[in-house]
Amino acid sequence: MTLRTIAFKLLNTQADKDIIRKEQHDYNVTLRKVYNNMDLTQDPSFLESLRIKSAKIREYIFKEAETWHKKDAENKADVLIKIERLETKEHLYPKEFKHLQALKKSYKSKMVFGSRKQLQNRTKDLITHEEWVESRLHPMSFTGETSRYGNRCFDFEGLKNGQILYKPEASDVRVMLQFDPRKHENVLPILEDLALNKEISLTVKLTHDTLYITYDETILNGSNFDRKKIARSAPKPKGSSAYKEYWQNEFAKHDAMMKEDKLERILCIDSNPNEIGYCVRDFNGKIIETAFIEIGRDVSEGRRAHDIGLAIKYIVDRAIHFKCAYFGIEDLDSLETKDNGNRVSNKKINLEWKRALMERLIVRRCNESKIILRKINPYMSSFVGNLMNPNKYYDCVAAAVELSRRAVNMYIKGSKFLPAYDPNNITTDQMDFDIDLASFSTWEGLHRAIRDKSYRSKVKPTLSSKLFSRNSNIWLYFC
Numbered sequence: 480m481t482l483r484t485i486a487f488k489l490l491n492t493q494a495d496k497d498i499i500r501k502e503q504h505d506y507n508v509t510l511r512k513v514y515n516n517m518d519l520t521q522d523p524s525f526l527e528s529l530r531i532k533s534a535k536i537r538e539y540i541f542k543e544a545e546t547w548h549k550k551d552a553e554n555k556a557d558v559l560i561k562i563e564r565l566e567t568k569e570h571l572y573p574k575e576f577k578h579l580q581a582l583k584k585s586y587k588s589k590m591v592f593g594s595r596k597q598l599q600n601r602t603k604d605l606i607t608h609e610e611w612v613e614s615r616l617h618p619m620s621f622t623g624e625t626s627r628y629g630n631r632c633f634d635f636e637g638l639k640n641g642q643i644l645y646k647p648e649a650s651d652v653r654v655m656l657q658f659d660p661r662k663h664e665n666v667l668p669i670l671e672d673l674a675l676n677k678e679i680s681l682t683v684k685l686t687h688d689t690l691y692i693t694y695d696e697t698i699l700n701g702s703n704f705d706r707k708k709i710a711r712s713a714p715k716p717k718g719s720s721a722y723k724e725y726w727q728n729e730f731a732k733h734d735a736m737m738k739e740d741k742l743e744r745i746l747c748i749d750s751n752p753n754e755i756g757y758c759v760r761d762f763n764g765k766i767i768e769t770a771f772i773e774i775g776r777d778v779s780e781g782r783r784a785h786d787i788g789l790a791i792k793y794i795v796d797r798a799i800h801f802k803c804a805y806f807g808i809e810d811l812d813s814l815e816t817k818d819n820g821n822r823v824s825n826k827k828i829n830l831e832w833k834r835a836l837m838e839r840l841i842v843r844r845c846n847e848s849k850i851i852l853r854k855i856n857p858y859m860s861s862f863v864g865n866l867m868n869p870n871k872y873y874d875c876v877a878a879a880v881e882l883s884r885r886a887v888n889m890y891i892k893g894s895k896f897l898p899a900y901d902p903n904n905i906t907t908d909q910m911d912f913d914i915d916l917a918s919f920s921t922w923e924g925l926h927r928a929i930r931d932k933s934y935r936s937k938v939k940p941t942l943s944s945k946l947f948s949r950n951s952n953i954w955l956y957f958c
Contacts, residue, residue, distance in 0.1 A: 587698030756875030
């Protein structure tokens with residue numbers, strides 16, 4: 480499942496917007512009341528006191544309030560860890576002591592409904608009371624349902640023409656929402672047909688001036704694997720040989736559909752804070768193309784996200800050009816934000832390295848192009864890649880080459896995760912120290928011995944071009 484949200488500014492009259500604003504106000508009052516009284520959600524008298532009377536919309540609100548509680552608990556747990564770490568120090572610098580007091584105050588504070596920045600501005604009289612109230616209004620959220628023509632609170636007939644009917648349950652409110660459909664004119668007719676045919680759920684968020692529609696892109700592009708629908712026909716009991724064979728056949732059918740008009744090739748990437756290396760390899764082991772993209776560092780957060788988006792688009796376009804059936808990325812799900820011991824490393828890994836953004840963009844573009852995504856264990860990929868491949872490969876490209884080898888072999892029975900350790904196949908050109916490779920029998924042993932020394936290929940090849948324009952902040956190097 481890959482979710483995408485499209486937004487529209489409402490073109491309704493002020494009278495219609497006032498009606499929606501009142502609905503939004505009642506929704507927010509109910510949401511905050513539920514958040515502050517989670518233990519009363521099963522109390523009939525408490526439910527009767529809520530402004531929202533629809534049981535289904537209350538269910539949406541309960542889930543949202545529960546999510547906020549979990550998020551607040553996670554934030555407080557992180558703050559508590561920082562407090563405990565500072566309190567264990569024997570001596571605190573004045574800046575650390577000030578930070579500790581701020582953390583303790585933050586730990587005791589309640590959740591702010593609205594922007595914290597706006598709250599600070601209000602306390603300094605930089606904004607009016609009306610602006611502060613406006614900033615505290617959260618959008619109304621309505622979860623989509625396939626069986627209710629996309630969403631029970633909206634009628635999507637006319638979506639392609641820029642209008643949908645807002646009709647909340649247990650209410651007499653009926654407002655025809657109007658917006659300009661031209662920006663998404665290719666998507667809206669498909670969404671309308673799918674919703675009216677009970678084939679897609681559309682989650683909607685609504686304010687008095689903006690409409691947000693969220694949908695599953697894999698359904699739109701025909702690349703989804705509907706587990707629930709397929710499970711209805713699965714043989715019983717679960718775990719039987721017939722059950723396993725059924726699912727194997729269904730997965731094989733889905734893969735065959737995704738690989739239509741494509742070749743047995745894979746493009747693998749190795750991502751770093753400011754560089755993305757990639758390798759295109761066929762399943763016979765032949766390397767077709769290797770290159771890496773360098774992204775400039777001295778830019779704003781918004782510009783960096785924009786540049787990453789352009790780089791990912793270029794790389795996926797290369798996969799499409801070579802008719803790759805697969806796209807491989809590192810499995811970094813277990814990699815967490817942490818303190819690496821110095822500010823430079825922390826900034827690179829925790830701020831500049833947009834791992835979640837990269838993965839989200841790759842998943843989206845692979846779904847659009849019906850390319851099968853594979854996640855590959857990155858364990859020692861850079862280490863093995865740099866030592867096994869010729870000197871012509873730059874560091875991140877050498878890692879991408881090793882990842883592509885693993886991706887090709889990962890579903891071959893009997894294949895090993897790491898290549899066989901052979902001192903004769905190890906390139907030592909980048910090492911500025913002497914070491915007896917024959918004294919080691921495994922990659923792990925060699926890694927423990929030289930992991931803190933220089934073994935990476937850091938000499939960049941000749942610049943091929945700047946991507947997209949002469950003023951671009953993205954550079955392309957072919958190896």
